[in-house]
Structures are given as structure tokens and as C-alpha cells.
Amino acid sequence: MTRDMIINLCVFAILVATAVGAHLGGQGFTVTLATKAAILGLAGVGLNLALGYGGLVSFGHAAFFGIGGYVTGIFAFHASSGEPILTLPFALMGSNEMLGIWPMAMLAAGLVALLIGALSLRTTGVYFIMVTLAFAQMIFYFAISWPRYGGEDGLSFYVRNTFPGVNTLVPINYFAICAALLALALIFTALVTQSRFGLALQATRQNEQRSTAVGIRATPVRLTAFVLSAMITALAGSLYADLNRFVSPAMFSWHMSGEIMVFVILGGVGRLCGPLAGAAVFILLEHLLGPITEHWQALLGLMLLAIVLFAPGGLIGLITLGLDRIRGGKADV
Amino acid sequence: MSDPILSIRGLKKSFGALTATDDVSLDLLPGEIHALIGPNGAGKSTLIKQIVGEIRPDHGTITFEGQVIDRLDAAARARLGLARSFQVSSVIADFTVLQNVMLAVAGADGHVFRFLRPALRDTALTEPALFHIGHAGLAGREGVKASVLSHGERRKLEIAMALALRPRAFLLDEPMAGMGLEGAKQLTTILSDLRAEAPILLVEHDMDAVFALADRISVLVYGRIIATGTVAEIRSNPQVRDSYLGEEA
Numbered sequence: 001m002t003r004d005m006i007i008n009l010c011v012f013a014i015l016v017a018t019a020v021g022a023h024l025g026g027q028g029f030t031v032t033l034a035t036k037a038a039i040l041g042l043a044g045v046g047l048n049l050a051l052g053y054g055g056l057v058s059f060g061h062a063a064f065f066g067i068g069g070y071v072t073g074i075f076a077f078h079a080s081s082g083e084p085i086l087t088l089p090f091a092l093m094g095s096n097e098m099l100g101i102w103p104m105a106m107l108a109a110g111l112v113a114l115l116i117g118a119l120s121l122r123t124t125g126v127y128f129i130m131v132t133l134a135f136a137q138m139i140f141y142f143a144i145s146w147p148r149y150g151g152e153d154g155l156s157f158y159v160r161n162t163f164p165g166v167n168t169l170v171p172i173n174y175f176a177i178c179a180a181l182l183a184l185a186l187i188f189t190a191l192v193t194q195s196r197f198g199l200a201l202q203a204t205r206q207n208e209q210r211s212t213a214v215g216i217r218a219t220p221v222r223l224t225a226f227v228l229s230a231m232i233t234a235l236a237g238s239l240y241a242d243l244n245r246f247v248s249p250a251m252f253s254w255h256m257s258g259e260i261m262v263f264v265i266l267g268g269v270g271r272l273c274g275p276l277a278g279a280a281v282f283i284l285l286e287h288l289l290g291p292i293t294e295h296w297q298a299l300l301g302l303m304l305l306a307i308v309l310f311a312p313g314g315l316i317g318l319i320t321l322g323l324d325r326i327r328g329g330k331a332d333v
Numbered sequence: 334m335s336d337p338i339l340s341i342r343g344l345k346k347s348f349g350a351l352t353a354t355d356d357v358s359l360d361l362l363p364g365e366i367h368a369l370i371g372p373n374g375a376g377k378s379t380l381i382k383q384i385v386g387e388i389r390p391d392h393g394t395i396t397f398e399g400q401v402i403d404r405l406d407a408a409a410r411a412r413l414g415l416a417r418s419f420q421v422s423s424v425i426a427d428f429t430v431l432q433n434v435m436l437a438v439a440g441a442d443g444h445v446f447r448f449l450r451p452a453l454r455d456t457a458l459t460e461p462a463l464f465h466i467g468h469a470g471l472a473g474r475e476g477v478k479a480s481v482l483s484h485g486e487r488r489k490l491e492i493a494m495a496l497a498l499r500p501r502a503f504l505l506d507e508p509m510a511g512m513g514l515e516g517a518k519q520l521t522t523i524l525s526d527l528r529a530e531a532p533i534l535l536v537e538h539d540m541d542a543v544f545a546l547a548d549r550i551s552v553l554v555y556g557r558i559i560a561t562g563t564v565a566e567i568r569s570n571p572q573v574r575d576s577y578l579g580e581e582a
Binding site: 196197198199203206212213215221 | 408423
């Protein structure tokens with residue numbers, strides 16, 4: 001097993017241990033915090049595929065997070081009202097089955113990502129950032145002005161969606177579902193980044209001209225990564241909606257896009273468990289410092305600044321460096 | 334005379350008032366090293382870029398192995414076996430030597446969209462990659478990151494990547510640039526052997542290398558080819574002496 005794999009397993013194990021420990025100690029709220037970390041970490045894992053491995057700095061991933069959330073909310077809403085979601089061109093009924101909702105959420109986000117990606121990948125650099133942001137803002141304003149599903153106020157649903165054989169309302173059970181999906185997404189990412197596709201994706205990030213010269217077109221590779229990335233983030237949005245039993249346009253806001261990006265950068269760009277570590281630290285800071293001062297994000301800002309300036313490998317990179325110092329090995333941040 | 338592998342006819346390219354390529358016609362014959370020489374700014378790089386598909390010519394036609402390739406993009410031309418090396422070594426810096434060549438193998442066979450199988454366990458990638466690495470003289474360096482290779486080794490890596498494309502023609506843009514005397518000698522031997530794989534269109538400033546390697550030479554001045562011929566013909570061509578070789582020859 002490689003050193004990186006050990007670190008990744010440790011990060012994941014800490015998350016699970018926190019939730020299980022809190023559950024045994026009767027700390028339901030901490031279980032919910034750990035669930036939130038798993039979900040936001042998953043959103044970051046999605047973005048990391050595009051940003052970390054593909055070099056696509058998407059400032060619009062809130063769009064996919066929100067789509068995942070709204071699909072979930074809308075299905076749950078219609079399941080309780082009994083009205084069909086669509087009658088034309090085909091009848092689509094509401095549902096409160098997670099196993100049915102997740103693929104729908106991912107499919108919807110994937111289709112939107114295909115469109116957004118196809119248009120925004122014509123640009124690069126800061127223009128790409130701005131175009132993805134613009135698309136997310138469009139969807140944000142659309143959600144605000146769509147009264148059918150709550151408009152600005154968002155949409156509540158009173159019962160968490162169901163999963164066969166599991167009472168999803170028990171916090172530790174819902175944590176287990178989220179952690180399992182996170183684990184699947186991590187395994188998927190690990191496999192993809194080492195596959196032929198991963199080789200091509202990372203090559204186009206580092207040297208597009210060289211990739212073209214060996215017969216690899218950058219745009220289809222990047223578009224595929226962008227769509228996969230959006231689908232993972234949408235799954236996180238779906239889980240987030242079920243965690244809160246509430247969706248609101250805030251899920252589409254550029255703050256959300258920024259937060260997902262912060263998880264990735266804080267934890268380590270292009271590091272498998274980086275986004276999870278980033279999300280966990282973010283939630284920890286919010287939880288510990290939030291009650292003390294409302295300016296806790298200033299500290300977060302300082303941390304982010306320090307990371308960007310001195311440890312581009314993020315928290316995971318720092319841990320790696322620390323382990324190497326202890327072992328006297330060679331640094332590789 | 335056998336049919337040319339690469340045939341360029343009436344190529345023209347202007348940037349505003351500047352005519353960078355002015356009615357260039359050129360053939361690359363099987364088994365030959367065809368050197369393209371000319372002073373700085375003669376339009377050599379512009380010509381190479383049009384051949385590989387990086388920029389579009391205003392006029393003219395390029396035929397590669399009997400197929401008109403004017404409408405194909407750079408990636409498609411590479412997959413046909415038009416292998417290119419860059420003036421400044423261009424490899425994937427964070428990849429190992431093996432990964433770099435595996436990338437080229439994957440690009441050449443066109444199966445990039447495979448998501449779950451680890452590339453390093455894909456013998457359809459690793460076996461040809463290892464073979465080409467050995468062929469280019471980098472055996473034993475497979476696991477080394479490209480960023481820590483010496484300049485000469487990076488040149489060899491580019492050649493290994495070019496070989497992985499199952500090349501039908503090489504376009505080498507100043508492969509000797511930045512090589513020391515010893516490195517240039519080594520590379521001259523490698524290029525000479527490369528001729529057996531596919532013909533080479535060689536853009537080069539190093540006249541020793543050109544005269545040692547080339548079967549034919551074309552001289553490009555102000556976007557025009559002023560002469561094409563054997564080494565002896567070019568050496569004795571008065572026009573070429575005046576415009577380019579000067580006192581050197």
C-alpha cells in the first residue's frame with residue numbers, strides 16, 4: 001500500500017470513528033456534523049475531479065449541488081402531494097425512494113453539465129471561471145423566481161426519503177448511507193485517475209499541446225471529466241437536501257460554489273481525500289469558532305492564504321510532508 | 334521514384350501583411366531525411382505548424398500517404414502517424430517516463446475513454462511503451478519523473494513518444510537545440526537509425542548534423558523555398574550561399 005493510500009484511509013477512518021464514537025456517546029448532533037462533513041466532502045470530491053485532476057477551475061459547481069438538491073426536493077414534494085411531476089412528454093411521478101432519486105439527480109445534473117461544459121470549455125483560464133459562474137447564477141435566479149417550488153423561501157419536505165431496510169431518520173443510519181456513497185465516490189475517483197482516461201485528463205491539464213501531438217483531443221476528455229464531476233457533486237446535493245429535509249436557492253449561490261472550492265484547496269488540490277479533509281476542517285472551525293465569533297471565516301481566510309502560499313498540497317500535502325520528515329524521507333508536497 | 338509519404342502543394346499563409354509561407358511545395362519521400370533549413374524568421378516553424386494542423390493555411394493542400402488531410406485537426410493527424418517533436422522539449426512533466434510513453438500509446442490506439450482499469454496494469458499500454466523506451470535508449474529510466482530528466486534524456490523521451498504513435502513520418506523541429514557537442518553526436522546516430530522507421534522532415538540549425546544526416550535539403554527564405562537538392566547540390570548552390578550559408582559553407 002502506498003503512503004498516500006494510508007493517509008486517505010486514515011482521513012476516512014477518522015470521520016467514521018467520530019460518527020460512531022458520537023453515536024455511542026449519545027451525541028446525535030455530532031453525528032449530524034460528521035454526516036454534513038461526509039456530504040460536503042463528497043461535493044468536493046466531485047469538484048476535485050474537474051479542478052484537481054483536470055485543471056478546470058469551475059466556479060459554478062453550486063449549480064450541480066443545487067440541481068441534486070432540487071431534484072430530491074421536488075421528488076419528495078410530489079411523493080407527498082401525489083401529483084405527477086410531469087405529464088408531458090411522459091408521466092413522471094414523485095418518489096421518496098433514495099435509490100430512485102439519486103440516479104435522477106445525477107442524470108439531471110449530468111445533462112446540464114453537458115450543456116454548460118460544452119459552452120464553457122470553449123474558453124480557458126479566467127473566462128472559464130466566469131462562464132461557469134454565470135451559468136450557476138442563471139440557475140440561481142431561476143430558482144428564486146420559480147414560485148411552484150417555494151421560490152426564494154425554498155422547499156421543505158417533512159419526512160426524509162427512504163432506503164430499503166434502513167430507517168434513514170436515525171442519524172447514524174443516515175451517516176452510514178452518506179459515508180458509503182462517499183467511499184464509493186472515492187474508489188471511483190481513485191480508479192478513474194489511474195485509468196487511461198485519467199492519464200489523458202491529467203496530461204491535457206499539464207500540457208495540452210503535447211497531448212494533441214499524441215492524438216488526444218483535450219475538449220472531449222475535459223467535457224467528460226466535467227460531467228462526471230457534476231454528477232458526483234449532484235449526488236452530494238441530493239444527500240444534503242435529505243439531511244436538512246429542505247432545499248433553497250442558497251444551494252445554487254456562488255457562496256456555495258466558493259465553499260466547495262475552499263474544501264478542495266484547503267484539503268489539497270488533486271489529492272484523493274483532500275476535499276474530505278477540507279470539508280471536515282471547515283465544519284470543525286464553523287462549529288467550534290462560530291459560537292465565539294461571527295468572524296470565524298477570517299481565520300479560515302488566513303488558513304487558506306497560508307495553504308495557498310506555503311503548502312499548495314493542502315492539508316493532505318502537509319500531512320504527507322510531516323510523515324516524510326518523521327521518516328526522514330524525501331519531501332513531495 | 335516512389336510516391337511521397339507527405340506531399341505539400343502550393344501552401345500559403347499570411348499574417349496581415351506578412352507572408353510567412355509563400356507557395357511552398359515539398360515532398361517527403363520514403364526512407365529519406367529531408368532537412369528544412371533557413372535563417373531565423375524564414376517561416377520554418379509556421380510551415381511545421383501547418384503540416385501538423387496547429388494552424389490552417391490560407392491556400393494549398395497537404396497529402397499524407399495518399400490522403401488529403403487539410404480538414405483533419407492536429408489530434409487526428411497525429412493518430413494517422415504524423416509524429417512531431419517540439420523545438421522546446423515538450424513532455425508531461427509530472428508523469429514518469431513510462432506514463433508519458435503510455436499516454437502516446439493510448440493516444441495512438443484511440444482508446445482514451447476507459448475509466449476503471451488501472452493503466453499501469455494494461456499490458457496493451459505498458460508493453461509497447463516499454464519497447465519504445467528501450468528503442469529510444471531510455472531503458473532503466475521508466476520510473477523517473479520527466480521533470481528530473483536531463484535535457485538529452487527528455488529529447489529521447491520525445492522520440493520514444495513519437496515512436497509510440499506508430500509513425501509514418503517524423504516532423505522534428507530543431508531536435509539538436511540546446512544539446513551539447515556529445516549529446517548532438519549521440520542524437521545524430523539515433524536520428525539516423527530513426528530513418529528506418531519512417532522518413533524524417535528535419536528542421537535544424539546545426540549544419541554539421543544537417544550535412545551528416547540529410548538525403549535532401551530544402552532552403553526556406555522569406556517563406557519561399559529557394560532550392561531543393563542533395564547536400565552537394567545545396568552546398569554548391571550560389572543563391573543559397575548568398576542568402577543563407579554565407580562564409581560557413
